[in-house]
Amino acid sequence: ITDIRQTAIIMPLAHLPAETDRNNIVLNPYTECLKDKRKQSANFKHIEQQANKFDGGATLWQQLSDQACVKVNPMYTPLTTEEIDKSYDLPYTRMPHPRYRGKRIPAYDMIRHSLCMHRGCFGGCSFCTISAHQGKFIASRSKASILKEARAITMMPDFKGYISDLGGPSANMYGMGGHDKGKCAVCMRPSCLHPSPCPNLDTSHKQLLEIYREVDKLPGLKKSFVGSGVRYDLAMHKTGIQTTDNVNAEYCSELIRNHVSGRLKVAPEHTSDFVLNIMRKPSFKQFYQFKSLFDRINQKNGLRQQLIPYFISSHPGCLEADMAQLAADTRNLGMHLEQVQDFTPTPMTVSTEIYYSGYHPYTGEAVYCAVTPEHKQAQRQYFFWYDKANRPGIIKSLHRINRTDLVRELFPNCQDFHAQERHKNKKQFNEHKINDTKIKAIKQKPRRKL
Numbered sequence: 001i002t003d004i005r006q007t008a009i010i011m012p013l014a015h016l017p018a019e020t021d022r023n024n025i026v027l028n029p030y031t032e033c034l035k036d037k038r039k040q041s042a043n044f045k046h047i048e049q050q051a052n053k054f055d056g057g058a059t060l061w062q063q064l065s066d067q068a069c070v071k072v073n074p075m076y077t078p079l080t081t082e083e084i085d086k087s088y089d090l091p092y093t094r095m096p097h098p099r100y101r102g103k104r105i106p107a108y109d110m111i112r113h114s115l116c117m118h119r120g121c122f123g124g125c126s127f128c129t130i131s132a133h134q135g136k137f138i139a140s141r142s143k144a145s146i147l148k149e150a151r152a153i154t155m156m157p158d159f160k161g162y163i164s165d166l167g168g169p170s171a172n173m174y175g176m177g178g179h180d181k182g183k184c185a186v187c188m189r190p191s192c193l194h195p196s197p198c199p200n201l202d203t204s205h206k207q208l209l210e211i212y213r214e215v216d217k218l219p220g221l222k223k224s225f226v227g228s229g230v231r232y233d234l235a236m237h238k239t240g241i242q243t244t245d246n247v248n249a250e251y252c253s254e255l256i257r258n259h260v261s262g263r264l265k266v267a268p269e270h271t272s273d274f275v276l277n278i279m280r281k282p283s284f285k286q287f288y289q290f291k292s293l294f295d296r297i298n299q300k301n302g303l304r305q306q307l308i309p310y311f312i313s314s315h316p317g318c319l320e321a322d323m324a325q326l327a328a329d330t331r332n333l334g335m336h337l338e339q340v341q342d343f344t345p346t347p348m349t350v351s352t353e354i355y356y357s358g359y360h361p362y363t364g365e366a367v368y369c370a371v372t373p374e375h376k377q378a379q380r381q382y383f384f385w386y387d388k389a390n391r392p393g394i395i396k397s398l399h400r401i402n403r404t405d406l407v408r409e410l411f412p413n414c415q416d417f418h419a420q421e422r423h424k425n426k427k428q429f430n431e432h433k434i435n436d437t438k439i440k441a442i443k444q445k446p447r448r449k450l
């Protein structure tokens with residue numbers, strides 16, 4: 001059996017098609033990729049584009065050796081609502097596997113009173129494997145199926161009245177897709193949101209809002225939270241269609257007022273537009289807009305809630321100077337970052353291809369990437385500028401990268417540094433004075449007669 005979707009099989013070389021056609025794409029051979037990383041990088045573009053096709057894409061082929069090739073069968077098509085309901089409506093026990101009996105599983109504590117409303121993500125973030133796992137197209141459960149599960153959660157013996165997450169890979173993509181499905185069927189874009197939201201994308205949060213409100217009416221339920229990451233750029237996107245824009249503004253308000261468990265997780269990931277573009281994320285300006293909306297709604301409703309932003313250091317394209325600027329930008333927002341990570345290459349992502357090959361699969365351009373432990377640590381340290389132990393290292397680094405302007409911005413109250421600075425200035429002044437005196441003395445010395 002050689003044609004099961006979403007499987008790969010090694011076959012005799014005789015099966016390798018002579019050239020690429022509508023249904024088959026012949027990738028650069030494996031041995032050539034080992035010699036030339038540009039070829040490896042170029043392969044990835046085809047892999048991602050085909051994996052994101054609505055019909056599952058073409059079959060991918062690669063020559064492995066003189067005798068063998070690999071065949072990668074097309075992906076499965078997205079599940080319909082009926083199909084996904086069938087899977088989620090099975091009589092799960094909602095308990096960990098019996099082998100864990102008696103043991104505490106922190107991950108289970110976090111998810112036992114949560115539910116997943118859909119699969120798939122059309123964000124296409126370069127570092128994320130979700131679309132490789134679940135696809136770009138959203139498969140949404142029916143309202144009835146979600147309510148049935150929510151009701152089952154409220155009846156669990158240890159339920160205290162709080163659903164921890166009405167979530168999904170991205171919390172607010174439920175029920176979304178293209179207005180014109182025909183366009184989506186032939187679409188090659190890896191992201192429906194980057195570089196800007198697709199005009200064909202229906203971004204209405206109406207169905208999601210209705211489900212939040214229906215769930216909240218269940219007896220025994222005090223609050224339902226959204227613990228999964230929210231795409232604020234999607235929620236705040238202005239379509240120009242008044243009804244959609246009004247519903248989306250209502251969604252933001254409902255989310256912030258009634259579904260935040262004190263801290264709302266969002267993922268701007270960086271502050272540099274250059275890096276964000278490589279990450280396929282929106283400009284940091286949108287984070288400022290969302291933060292101001294978040295603060296306004298909280299203030300109006302007398303709520304004390306926090307926005308928890310996630311950031312990544314050492315992402316391909318990110319320089320140390322970008323991290324220094326990130327530290328200054330987030331400091332100016334009054335944030336002490338906690339939810340951060342240094343870039344970890346994960347298979348089947350654009351970012352990892354860049355990390356490995358040094359080239360962007362879509363443009364073929366060389367992209368800088370911090371790969372040594374020293375370079376990665378040099379970037380990571382900026383997250384924790386507020387830790388006194390990191391201060392000398394950061395000051396030294398800022399001098400090295402010629403960003404001494406940020407020293408005062410990051411450490412305005414740093415007495416040690418400013419004392420050093422004053423001391424340095426005084427020393428320089430004295431040296432000048434000495435030089436001046438010497439010069440004057442030399443000038444005043446009567447010339448020796450020849």
Ligand code: SF4
Pocket residue numbers: 122177178179183184187188189191192193198199200201202
């Ligand atoms: S046409 Fe637009 S909405 Fe449809 S898949 Fe492509 S980018 Fe997404």
